[in-house]
Amino acid sequence: MDAVLDALRSDEPELPCVDEEIRRFIALAREVHRAAEVVILEGPASLVKVTERVADASSGLSEVMRRLADNARAGDVTRKAEDMALAVERERVLYQEVRAFRLAARGVIGNAA
Structure with a gap:
């Protein structure tokens, strides 16, 4: 996620790099x-x-990242700042949800032992 967002932050992103990071x-x-x-x-x-x-949360972040990449390919920067802010927020939410999953899973594993 971070690599994709970093590649897209540039005023003139290297599209082959962006595409590779998105594939990953x-x-x-x-x-x-x-x-x-x-x-x-x-x-x-x-x-x-x-x-x-x-x-x-993963799907929500993926949606914004795809839109950023599509707009970069088209040379459209009209929503870039808004979408970058949204991507950062959705990345934060994803990290929170992953953390919540880990805690819940630990609780289940701890109870199973």
């Missing part, structure tokens, strides 16, 4: 969503909501 981010985001599906389907019910919040 999307691959990782897909892994997160697959793992979330496993937890939702096979994990304890107590982790379903917190897992869904992580997946939703």
Whole structure:
């Protein structure tokens, strides 16, 4: 996430670099969503909501990052400042949701031992 946002911050982003970082981010985001599906389907019910919040936060950030990249390719900077601020906020939310998931998972693992 940070690499994509850093690449997009430039006034004239290097689009091949942006595209490569986005490909890496999307691959990782897909892994997160697959793992979330496993937890939702096979994990304890107590982790379903917190897992869904992580997946939703990841999707929300991905949406803004794709829009930033699409606009950079098109040379459209009209929403760049607004979208960068939104991306930073959504990144913060994602980190919070991941932290909440870790705490909830630790509670489940601790109770299972």
